[in-house]
Amino acid sequence: MCLWVGPMPAEVDRVGPTRCGYVALVGRPNVGKSTLLNALLGTKLSIVTPKPHTTRQRTLGVLSRPGLQIVFVDTPGLHEVSGRTLNRLMNDTARQAIHDADVVLVMLDAQAVRDADEVVLEAAMASGRVVVIGVNKVDRIRPRERLLPLMAGLAERWPQARAIVPFSALRADNLQQLIAAVEPHLPEGPPLFPEHMITDRDLAHRVAEAIREKLMMQLRDELPYGIAVSAETLQRDEGGRWQVGAVIWVEHERHKGMVIGKGGQLLKTVGTQARHDLVRLLGGAVHLELWVKVRSEWSSDERALRDLGYSGDSA
Template sequence: MTEKNVPFTSGFVALVGRPNAGKSTLLNVIMGEKLAITSPVAQTTRRRMRAVVNTDHSQLVIIDTPGLHKPKDALGSELNKSALGELADADVVAFLVDATKPVGRGDEWVANHVARSDADYKLLVLTKADVAKPEQVAAQLEAARTLCDFDDELVVSATEGFNVDAFVELVSAHLPEGPRWFPEDMDVDASPEELVAEFVREKLFLHLRQELPHSVGVICDDIDFTDDEHATITATILVEREGQKGIVVGRGGQMIKQVGIEARRDIERLLNCKVFLDLTVRVSPAWRRDERQIRRLGYSVEE
């Protein structure tokens, strides 16, 4: 077949799994830049993100989904709905399992949804191979194989780049013929405002850890480009109680200052300009149970 007669293929690859399985880290390494936020805190990912990998003859759309879990509030229900919705529509499903944690009921629950999906190709991906012992990897693979009838399996380490290219090649080989769904110069379907809010929330998660991360939401209110080299950004951090506001602000304002400094570095790389970041903390009682607030934060699923 001549070069000009090579068929164009395209499709959607959903990364699914339990919280902290390594979905966002894998996506970032594939894209060669930080697009999805990561942290050791479970359920860090709240927004579905589509990242686009273009070649001359294919377009691979990789979807980072929230970790599937047992929901405790309206926010948790929306995150599950988002992940399961992407699972239902994907051409390829990559089920990520953490090599360092025993396969459990949560993985079984996710695997049941993977098994019921209409995806043409289902790939088992064992992550974090760099921090797992060889015997752990072998045991995890054996346990994970029983969860679903997978078409193939792959062991990866996103942090060391091990088998990342192999992952892209493997899923790309199973894309159907189709159109270019997104423009060639587009690498992610999130707006600058959405990415700014995510970068701020990541720093809050990293500093607060288990104190109150899941009670925190972030909205980017405005991005004002004063010229080609400078931007002023205002963002609001939502918490549920007055005491939480004090934790986010910190003694003498030190916590919110540090969050702003670290978030600004990522935002400046994103926007390629100097940024003045103005963060405000506001109490919004029980916002995680308020569907209107969840929609405003961008965590809801469009029907």
């Protein structure tokens, strides 16, 4: 058991065998799993919003260092399943990631540990995998000593956890300690992925996700959860400019107007913000066209979910 509160130690030179394995990032919605994935890889692989249920699919982040490859698996937040088939698929994806992992990193929010966290911890412990508990958002806890009762309580409640590590994904604070906590539990073996590969997600997926992130940020209430985005065209024209066309799928005709906004203003804002991110992602000028279309009840329709790429993660 390793309990640690303090400044980040310097990166230590590795000695010993080559290790490679999967670390599943799991937790209830909104604890900061995707923020952590991005911080660990130093680039934006998964979208992040202040709203729960942002991540819908598994995304790999491959961290390669001399003698070490850690494949971090970002997952949807585990939650009580509502009527939507999409929600069931999201939970299946997270549970499958636990099953497939060498180490399960259960993430908590230092500001509030709830019953929903217990459910995740129970599932992780029951899996028989090595479990490390990560206490995120410690930048919100001042003074730092206020963390101690939480850490001690977790250590007492979950003695099976191999380590309990406080950190801040947002500030990239204490991430080295997190890596050090999981590394010894990874199997010895050669890297599973080429060193230059950092994710399994292709550009079309990342483009669609960037647009969905901006939509989630702009829209309120239930609507973000009834929205899907698919990139239909993604190609460079002769002048080297990216031509991107994407469809925003809504579940009801009445939702179209909400996405487009008064005088097209909301969609325009989404387009401007998304284009900004796409320039960085694609590395060049971008022309972005967005269409809004209805696919009735897509989030409860197996076929539509398959078409939109929402099944198969957990297969």
